Amino acid sequence: MTAVDTHCPYCSLQCAMTLTPSGAAQGIPTVSGREFPTNRGGMCQKGWSSAAVLAASDRLTSPMVRDRAGQLRPASWDSALSVVAAGLQDIQRRHGAASVAVFGSGGLTNEKAYSLGKFARAVLGTPNIDYNGRFCMSSAAAAVNRAFGLDRGLPFPLTDLNGAQAVLLAGSNMAETMPPAVAHLGAVRAAGGLVVIDPRRTPTAALCDEGAGLHLAPVPGTDLIVLLSILQVVFSLGLADEHYLRTRTTGADAVRAAAGYWWPERAEGLCGVPADEIRRAAAILAAGSPAHGGHGTVILTGRGVEQGIRGTDTVTAAINLALALGLPGQPNSGYGPITGQGNGQGGREHGQKCDQLPGYRSIEDPAAREHVAGVWGVDPSALPGPGLPAVELLSAIGTDQGPRALLIHGSNPAVSAPDSQAVVERLRALELLVVCDFVPSETSQLAHVVLPVTQWAEEEGTVTSVEGRILRRRQAVDPPPGVRSELEILADLAGRLGSQVAFDTSADAVFDELARASAGGRADYSGLSHALLDEESAQFWPVPANGVSTPRLFAERFATTDGRARMVAVDAGNPTTGPDISLVTGRVLQHYQTGAQTRRVTVLDKAVPEPYVQVHPTLAQRLNIAEGDIVDVRSPRGTARARARLSVNIRPDTLFMPFHWGGSGCVNRVTEDVCDPVSGMPAFKLTDVTVTPALGQVC
Numbered sequence: 001m002t003a004v005d006t007h008c009p010y011c012s013l014q015c016a017m018t019l020t021p022s023g024a025a026q027g028i029p030t031v032s033g034r035e036f037p038t039n040r041g042g043m044c045q046k047g048w049s050s051a052a053v054l055a056a057s058d059r060l061t062s063p064m065v066r067d068r069a070g071q072l073r074p075a076s077w078d079s080a081l082s083v084v085a086a087g088l089q090d091i092q093r094r095h096g097a098a099s100v101a102v103f104g105s106g107g108l109t110n111e112k113a114y115s116l117g118k119f120a121r122a123v124l125g126t127p128n129i130d131y132n133g134r135f136c137m138s139s140a141a142a143a144v145n146r147a148f149g150l151d152r153g154l155p156f157p158l159t160d161l162n163g164a165q166a167v168l169l170a171g172s173n174m175a176e177t178m179p180p181a182v183a184h185l186g187a188v189r190a191a192g193g194l195v196v197i198d199p200r201r202t203p204t205a206a207l208c209d210e211g212a213g214l215h216l217a218p219v220p221g222t223d224l225i226v227l228l229s230i231l232q233v234v235f236s237l238g239l240a241d242e243h244y245l246r247t248r249t250t251g252a253d254a255v256r257a258a259a260g261y262w263w264p265e266r267a268e269g270l271c272g273v274p275a276d277e278i279r280r281a282a283a284i285l286a287a288g289s290p291a292h293g294g295h296g297t298v299i300l301t302g303r304g305v306e307q308g309i310r311g312t313d314t315v316t317a318a319i320n321l322a323l324a325l326g327l328p329g330q331p332n333s334g335y336g337p338i339t340g341q342g343n344g345q346g347g348r349e350h351g352q353k354c355d356q357l358p359g360y361r362s363i364e365d366p367a368a369r370e371h372v373a374g375v376w377g378v379d380p381s382a383l384p385g386p387g388l389p390a391v392e393l394l395s396a397i398g399t400d401q402g403p404r405a406l407l408i409h410g411s412n413p414a415v416s417a418p419d420s421q422a423v424v425e426r427l428r429a430l431e432l433l434v435v436c437d438f439v440p441s442e443t444s445q446l447a448h449v450v451l452p453v454t455q456w457a458e459e460e461g462t463v464t465s466v467e468g469r470i471l472r473r474r475q476a477v478d479p480p481p482g483v484r485s486e487l488e489i490l491a492d493l494a495g496r497l498g499s500q501v502a503f504d505t506s507a508d509a510v511f512d513e514l515a516r517a518s519a520g521g522r523a524d525y526s527g528l529s530h531a532l533l534d535e536e537s538a539q540f541w542p543v544p545a546n547g548v549s550t551p552r553l554f555a556e557r558f559a560t561t562d563g564r565a566r567m568v569a570v571d572a573g574n575p576t577t578g579p580d581i582s583l584v585t586g587r588v589l590q591h592y593q594t595g596a597q598t599r600r601v602t603v604l605d606k607a608v609p610e611p612y613v614q615v616h617p618t619l620a621q622r623l624n625i626a627e628g629d630i631v632d633v634r635s636p637r638g639t640a641r642a643r644a645r646l647s648v649n650i651r652p653d654t655l656f657m658p659f660h661w662g663g664s665g666c667v668n669r670v671t672e673d674v675c676d677p678v679s680g681m682p683a684f685k686l687t688d689v690t691v692t693p694a695l696g697q698v699c
Contacts, residue, residue: 004476005034008047009107009456010592012153012339012466013178015039015047019457019476028055029457029476036537037159038465039180045590045604051457052601054477056439060452061482072450077484084449085496087432088124091405097125097384101393101403104131104352105410106341107593109461109473110525111510112486113343114358114517115503116409117351119490122376123499127387128403131352132411133344134390138679139311140301140337141348146312147319147566148328149559150522151360152468152541153345154336155328156552158184163332165295166193166288168281170318171223171304171685172338175203176589178466182207189213193288193297195281197226198304199584200614200656201649214281220582220654221686222271223305224572226278227317229267231259233282234324241291241326248329248558251567255320258569270575272651289325289333296332297325303340303586307685312678313570320567328565329554339466341593346464349523349541350514354387358514359521368521375517376501389680391418391673398429405432409486414442415594416659418682419637420668436486441596442662453486454479460507462533467551468540470525472533519545522559579688581619583633583655585667595660611642611665613691614656620646623691632694633657635687638669641694655691659684 004021007014016036019029029051033041063080064072075083091099102120104113113131120129137153144151161167161184175182185207188194194213196205205215218226234240235256245252264275288297299322305314315337322328322335339345350358361368363386373380388396394417396402406427417423427433427446435447438455458479464470487510491503504510508530519526524542533539540551557563590604598604613631615623625631627646632639633655641664642657650656657667671687 004474006457006474006476007463007471008043008342009050009597010046010342011178012342012344013038013181014342014463014465014471015043015180017043017047019051021477028052037157038467040183042180042183044179045607046592046598049601049603053439053597054455054457056600058440058600059480060438060440060450061480062452064450066448072447080449080451081489081492081496084432084434085493087448088405089497091431092124095404098128099403100124100126100405101128101397101407102126103390103393103406103408103411103413104129104347106131106133106136106344106347107410108343108347108486109459109463109507110343110346110350110470110514111461111507112409113347113352114350114514115487115490115510117358118376118501119494119503121383122378122501123494123497125382125384127354127384128393129352129387130354130390130393131347132390132413132416133341133347133352134680135416135682135684136303136340137337137344137348138389138681139306139676140315142312142679143315143319144337146568147316148554150553152523152553153339154467155554156334156336157467157540160296160332161185161298162187163296164188164193164288164298165191166195166285166297168195168197168285168299169204170197170227170299170301171306172300172302173198173202173204173304173586174338175207177340177587179589193284195284197223199651199654214277214284216273216277216281217651218271218273219578219651220584221308221578222575223308224310224314224317224570225262225267225271225575226273227314227321228259228262228572229264229271229278230282230285231255231317231321231324232262233264233279234286234321235259236263237282239282239286239292240324241289244291244326245324249323249565249567251569252324254569255324255567258571261571285321286325289327290330291326296330297327298333299327299335300338302338304584304685306337307681307683309674309676309683309686310572311676311681311683316568316570323565323567329556334554343463345466345468346462349464350518354389354393359518360523361521371520372517375513378501391675391680391682394423394426395673398426404430405434406430407434407436408443409436412441412443412594412596414446415662415666415668418668418671418684419673420666421638422673436489438483439596439600441594451489452483453489454483458483459485460530462511462530464541469537470528470533470539470541471537472530579686580653581655581689581691582653583657583667583670583687583689584685585657585659585671588658588660591658591660593660594662599660611640611658611661611667612645613642614645614647614650615691616650616652616654617646617648618652620644625691625693630694632692633667633670634690634692635670635672637672640667640669641665655689
């Protein structure tokens with residue numbers, strides 16, 4: 001095969017690359033960067049080494065079925081799918097349609113995500129489908145939909161950052177999670193306009209050094225207070241764009257009143273950020289706004305501020321700040337959340353989320369149900385209603401009242417879910433657990449049936465990037481013998497279950513159906529096809545039939561009934577003293593998600609071979625911990641064991657631990673399954689823990 005242009009399998013930046021299979025050592029294609037607006041030919045270490053996973057030594061190439069002795073044994077496709085189909089039919093016959101659940105992934109292509117949602121609702125008839133994007137983007141999605149009427153991640157191209165004068169990064173470590181994006185901050189840093197909110201001095205926060213901007217390091221869990229206080233300064237000093245507020249928003253008066261309680265000195269006493277730094281942040285952001293003659297100001301949020309019990313409110317505060325400054329819809333300006341997973345956008349737009357149908361439609365909307373049912377060839381009344389969001393779903397599986405069978409596609413909740421030991425117990429309690437994956441994971445080791453599937457460079461499809469840009473993933477190499485696409489698996493299972501609903505197995509045909517199903521929805525792809533995307537990569541949804549791409553949203557109106565943005569008053573209440581030691585979790589440069597892929601890449605594994613705990617030297621001295629000690633991080637849920645790394649780049653009341661490992665080093669043994677009440681997102685970023693020296697090695 002010749003060189004193939006495609007995109008990286010990891011984060012939502014979706015760096016453009018070229019794979020050259022010919023002459024590849026050990027069957028691994030050669031990776032080269034490709035010029036593209038987002039990554040400009042560059043990639044991070046994960047991208048450069050991404051092809052190594054295609055030749056993983058423990059690649060799954062045969063279905064596995066657990067025998068009576070409890071061992072997973074190789075099986076034929078016919079026998080494995082027969083076990084799955086018979087098990088699903090038996091469980092639903094005894095316990096009803098909702099007794100089967102489906103759990104998907106933000107790593108699936110649009111075609112697979114769409115087919116999975118269709119299979120759950122039109123074949124299984126179950127309301128219980130959700131995906132791991134619930135752990136990533138749900139708070140931002142809830143807040144953005146409430147404010148703007150439409151959620152597309154960034155409502156502008158990433159390249160707009162090049163023209164901005166000021167950028168606020170709240171809870172995002174972009175320099176490690178998507179390094180090529182940092183190149184777009186050059187002009188902002190030169191102008192001294194970068195503001196970073198993070199309790200750690202991450203590589204991203206370090207970009208503020210030497211006059212490039214300002215790093216605010218709040219007490220974990222107080223990001224909402226910081227944003228409300230910046231907003232208070234904007235209003236009190238007359239920095240708000242009053243004309244914009246009058247003509248393009250509703251609810252400004254209530255927001256102004258709520259922010260009024262959070263003057264900087266009061267905020268400082270609770271969040272730990274000096275009052276003068278709060279005022280300086282407000283001045284930087286206002287100076288860049290078009291209303292004050294600046295080149296533009298952009299406000300971005302990431303998981304650091306979103307993964308909390310008040311995540312939706314915190315994002316709402318960031319949106320209110322953007323609206324107060326008159327940013328959304330203006331040149332080089334606006335608000336946007338930074339999507340984490342490669343297809344976190346498309347994964348929720350087309351049917352994996354428990355309350356959504358393709359096109360980002362509500363499953364409770366009669367018109368949406370009728371339209372999608374018509375495309376699928378089923379009666380609208382046969383479609384189930386909304387199901388359980390991810391954390392509730394994983395808590396319910398294997399119980400008398402919950403699903404007895406679970407199909408997992410491209411996710412590893414035994415490591416990624418909060419209170420992971422409880423999740424493992426629930427997975428073990430299932431009558432039938434089926435996992436589709438391409439390498440063994442901690443979750444697949446618990447399965448009754450494991451089905452080996454194609455991975456990114458072995459299949460055709462599309463993904464939707466952080467910008468809402470629809471991109472073509474192209475097949476560059478053949479999959480190993482014995483491996484099947486999930487499109488084939490779902491079509492086969494539908495037939496075995498006696499369904500009359502048609503399932504295409506060709507990605508371009510599935511995309512054409514997705515386009516029809518999305519027509520008229522908020523995420524309208526009806527004007528797109530694989531052929532068009534092969535010709536033109538600058539396609540941002542919505543792209544209606546016979547329409548054009550929409551790279552920038554909200555220039556004239558918002559997607560609300562009256563065209564105005566909704567400002568929603570939020571308040572931090574009466575915060576009490578936080579935990580003595582707060583644990584926050586996150587990613588490191590070399591690894592991705594639960595590490596199932598990156599821990600199999602030698603160069604990445606050698607760089608960061610084991611989990612660790614970042615501890616400030618002051619806290620370490622208090623706890624009698626030295627550099628390199630093995631420590632136990634404990635909460636009422638469980639214990640995570642890791643090696644201590646002492647660093648002054650973290651608050652003395654805070655620990656940081658990455659979430660890329662299972663076993664005793666799995667940090668989600670410690671995290672709690674408490675969720676934001678609006679979005680259902682777990683509060684990964686604030687866990688009350690104790691830390692003690694431990695004996696033994698990290699697993």
